[in-house]
Amino acid sequence: MPSQRDVRNRIASVQNIRTITRAMEMVAAARLRRAEQRIEALRPYAHALRRLTRQAAEAAGAVPSLPILTPHDSVQRVALLLIAGDRGLAGAFNSQIVRAGVAAGREHEAEGIQTLYFAAGRRPASSLSFRGLEPAAAFTGFSDRPSFVDARRIAERLMAAYVDGEVDRVDVFYNGYISPITQVVRRERILPVHEAAVIAGVGTEHDTLEEALSGEHKPGPKPLVEYEPDPDEILGRLVPDYVEVSIFRALLESTASEHGARMTAMRNASENAAVLIEDLTLEMNRARQAAITQEIMEVVAGAEGLG
Missing domain, CATH: 1.10.287.80 (ATP synthase, gamma subunit, helix hairpin domain)
Structure with a gap:
């Protein structure tokens, strides 16, 4: 004794x-409240950009022949962006993202598709390296308070990889914030854009809720919009912004989830x-x-x- x-x-x-x-x-708790406020502040802009991009795509008719909009003939390599935190002591916040990403990569490998990993956060980067899955690029040091510049840096790297033919598809994994005690692993298609929700017309639960609140799908006549310049050029300008905002939104959701966890x-x-x-x-x-x-x-x- x-x-x-x-x-x-x-x-x-x-x-x-x-x-x-x-x-x-x-x-x-204090940081969580600020993260929630940032998400609330981004939602109107993200929703308006999504709506404008969808309207421009509908006005353009066929998808323009832009590199970022042009789907590749076959899917040989897939990029998986894992968004988590720089620090631990957050329960299963980091590990569940790594497990989901690695499981998806194994499924692709079983289908004969090569997987290329990207990591946003020190924890997913170190976990991938420990498993022998060295990430092609790691973005660290901003998980507590990500900025739009960080999202743009990640988006530019992923868009360049897609346009240069380094990858044929890009998916992102992150913790979606529901409440301080509930975080859900989400997987979203970022590239090619024609398979994403913005043009394919298939939104997430949050998009459906936002559209319901905004009344976008209410019955009745819709306003006639004239585009200057033509919708193809406008769509070419909006799509990169849409990818950047989508990644920024995922970063903010992940930050709020991290603080809640x-x-x-x-x-x-x-x-x-x-x-x-x-x-x-x-x-x-x-x-x-x-x-x-x-x-x-x-x-x-x-x-x-x-x-």
Whole structure:
């Protein structure tokens, strides 16, 4: 049985850890609120850009013969962008993205399709390297507060890979933010754009909700729009912006999910620490009672020996 001093030292250590986890929980909660505000601020712009791109595509009729819009003849190589965090202590936030991406890569390999990995965040980059799947490019250092410049840098690299024929398709994996305790792994097609939701007309649940709120699909006459210059040229300008905004939105969703996951993980750690402190306190009390009982027995034995 450990001594009272050992148990007391363990209690002090657990109390220090609980202090740290509580502080990390409060920091994550504050950052989560700011991340939620950034998502709310981006949604009107992202929805308007999606709507304009879809309208320009409908006005253009056939998809223009632009490199970024032209689908490749066959799919030989697929790029998978895994978006996660730079730090840990967030439960399964990072690992579930890596597992989903690696599982998708194995499916492609089974079909004879080569997989090229891209990572946004130190955790997915290091996890891929540990598994022997060295990423073609890693973007790190901004998971706590991503900027549009970061999204543009990632989008330019992916669009260049697609236009140059390095890859034939680009999918992105990220944690979609639902609530502080719920994050859902999402997989979205970014390139080729004609297979993405913006032109294919197949939106995600969030797009459907936004369209319902905006009334885009309400019955009735629609306004007549005249394009200057022609819709093909406008679409060529909008599509790169759409890819950049889509990646930026995924980064913001991932950031909010990370803060929510870390806040939940730190709260659970604090609660577990409190339970452990209670158990250790009970163990220390038992050890003290056993020591007192032993001392009493020794006194009584000594008194009987003298008598």
